[in-house]
Amino acid sequence: MMLVAGDIGGTTTRLALVCAESGARKFVAEQEFHSADFKGLQPIMQAFLANTGAQADAACSDVAGPVVGGRAHLTNLPWNLEERSLRQELGVRRIDLLNDLQAIAHAVPHLQPDDTQLINVGHGQPHAPIAVMAPGTGLGESFLIWGGER
Secondary structure, three states: OOEEEEOOOOEEEEEEEEEOOOOOOOEEEEEEEEHHHHHOOHHHHHHHHHHHHOOEEEEEEEOOEEEEOEEOOOOOOOOOHHHHHHHHOOOOEEEEEEEEHHHHHHHHHHHHHHHHHOOOOOOOOOOOOOOEEEOOOEEEEEEEOOOOOO
């Protein structure tokens, strides 16, 4: 199964092709695009797949802006994205859009020691809440709370 993973920002869109055999940390291919050169995510993904010669089964992208009901309007681009229409236009069976801070929060439990920088000595607590904050154009924030199983 081939997955297109994307980081969609107002300046740059980064796409990577990932497959289960290689693992999530080893990209089959990756490419950056200047977001404003395109009218939306679909033409960028089409260009990426054409450049790699790959056929994707699914895609998951984080976007700089709120995602509600599978729809997103990007904060710094005049793009309206919708999972259902992207799925149909790209011919993939699944597309998920996530807010960029939501995506980062989900990645935190999978960080390796070399991915982090020690700020303060302390002891981690299993299943403790995880908070991500990102001051930038606005103040982005996301939280993960342990629900008993995940």
